[in-house]
Amino acid sequence: MEKNSVITVITPTYNRAHTLDRVYESLKKQSFKQFMWIIMDDGSTDSTSQLVQKYIDENSIPIEYYKGKNRHKFITVFEGIKKVKTPYFVIIDSDDSWPENSFEILYEEVCSIENQDQYIGVIGHSADTEGNLVGSYFPENGFIGSILEMRYKYKVKGDKNGIFITKSYQRELDKFDYLIYENKGYIPQSVFFTIYDAKGLKTKFINKIIRTYHKDDNDSESVSNTRWKGKNIFGLREGYKAMLNNYSYQLFSYPKTLLRNLIGFQFYSFLNKKSLASNITNINNPLIKTMSVLTLPFSYIYYIINKR
Template identity: 60%
Template sequence: MNAQETPKITIITPTYNRAHTLPRVFESLKKQTFRDFKWLIMDDGSTDDTASLVEVFRENSSFEIEYYSQSNRHKFLTVLDGIKKVVSKYHMVVDSDDAYPDDSLEVLYNEAEQIKNQDDYIAVMGLSADEEGNIVGDRYPNDGFDGSILEMRYKYKVRGDKFGIFITSSYHKQIEGKDYSLYEGKGYIPQSVIFNEYDAKGIKTRFVNKVVRYYLMDTEDAESVSNTRWTGKNIFGLMEGHLSFLNSYRKKLLGYPKALLRNIIGFQYYALKNKISFSKIIISPKDGVIRLLGMLLFPFSFLYNKIK
C-alpha cells in the first residue's frame, strides 16, 4: 500500500506499559494475509520503553505504523481518541496482549464487505479462542445471524469474549457530539456504555462463527485490564456499565427479567460502593418501571453490599 493512500482498515491498539506484550501483536499483524491496513498505536502514558520499541517495529514493518503518546486517560478514552482519528472504511480495536489468526483481517473484511446496507450496521463480530484453540464461550446460533447484542447475550444465551471489525462511518455517527468527559480519571470504563446505546437503537451487528482472535490470559501481568477491572479503583465504571444497560434498553428488558434484576442490583451495589445517595440511586434509571423495581430491590442490594 502506498503511504499516501487511505488503508481499508485501521488497527487501533491502546497500550499502557505493555512493551513486553506488544511484540505478540506485531508478529500477528506481520503474518496477516490481508495487507491493506494501518496500525495506530495509542500510548496511554507508558513509562516503559514502548516508544523505542515502536521505532524497532517501524524498521521491520511493511505496513504503516502511527504512534501517539498522551497522558494517562485509561483505556476507554484512549480507544475513543484513536477511533476519532480513523479515516479508513473499517477499524478494529486490537488489544496490546493478544494474538490473531493469520487470516483474521481477511475474514472480517470480507464479511463486512458482504453487508449491502452498511448504514444499518455497525460491526461484524467473530469468535475468540484460547491458547489451545478452544472456543471461548459459545458459538452463535443458526451458523451466525444478523441482529442485536441483547439478543445474542440474552435470547440466545451466547457467552464468552467476542471480537470483530467496526464500520467507521456508523461508529462515528454514534459518538459524534457526545461528551465523555464524565469518565476522565475514573479508571476502567466498559466499552458497553457505547455498545448498549447503539445496540438499543437497532443498529445491527453481524455475528459469524469464525475464530478471529486468540484470547490470552496473562495472569501474572499486573497491568492487564483483565486482571484489574474488578478492583476498587474501577467501581465507578462498573456502576456506569450497569446503568448504561438499564437506560439504553429500558422496557426491552421486561422480556429478560433475570438480566433486568441482575443489572438493577449490580447498579445499586456499585452505586453504594461509590457512596451515591439513596435518592440518586433510585432516580438514575430513566424508566419509571425500572425505578419502581429499584425501590423494591434496594434492601437486597443494601444487604448484598454489607455482606460483600
C-alpha cells in the same frame, strides 16, 4: 493514512512493551495486507516508544504512533477511533494476537453487508492459545441482530471481537461525551455499545475464530486483572446504569436481565458510597425507578453479605 489501506488497526497500550511484539508479529503475518496500524500510547513509562520506533524503522506495516498522558483505555480507544480514515477498523489489545486469516475473513464478511448505515460491524469468536473456543458459539450458522439478543436471548458467552464500520461508529461516537469519564479508572465498553445497540444498529455475528486470547494472570498492567477493585468499581456501576437506561424499553422482553442489572447497579452504588436517592434518580425509566425502591432493601442485604 496509507493510500491502499481499507482497515485501520487501533491498539491502545500502557506499559506493555513486554507484550506488544505479540501484536506486531501477528499483524505482519496477516494474509490480508491492506491495513495500517494506529498505536495509542496511554502515557507509558516503559520502553514502548523505543520499541514502536523499531517497528516503524522496519517498515513492514504502515504505523502511526501517538503518545499522550495516561487517560485509561476507554478514552484512549475513542481518541484512536476518531483518527480513523479507512472504511473499517478493528481494535486489537496490546497483549493479543490474531490468526493469519482474521482480516481476510472479516473484510469479506463486512463487504457482503448491504445498507451498511444500518450496521455497526461484524463480530466473531476468540480462541485460547490451544485453539479452544472461548465461551460458546452463536446460534445456527451465525445471525444478524443485537448484542442484547446475543448475550441474553441466545446466552452466548465468552470474549468476542471483530470489525467495525467506521462511518456508522463515528456517527454515534460524535454524539457521545466520553470525556466525562476522564480520570475515572476502568470503564466498560458497554457504557457506549449499549447506546448504539439499543438504537437498533445491527451486528452480524459469525461463527469463525478471528482472535487469540492470551490470559496473562501475572501481568499487573492487564485490565482483566485490575478492573474489579479500587476506583474501577465506579465503572462497573456505570456499566449497569447504561444497561438499565439504554435497554429500559426491553423490560417486558428481558425482565430477569434488567432486574439483575438493577441489583448490580444498586450493589455497586453502595460500594461507591452513593446516596440512597442516587439509586433512584440515576434511572430514567419510571417503572424501573419504582422497581428500584422495592429492591433497595434486598440489594443492601446483598451488599452487606458480599462487600469486599
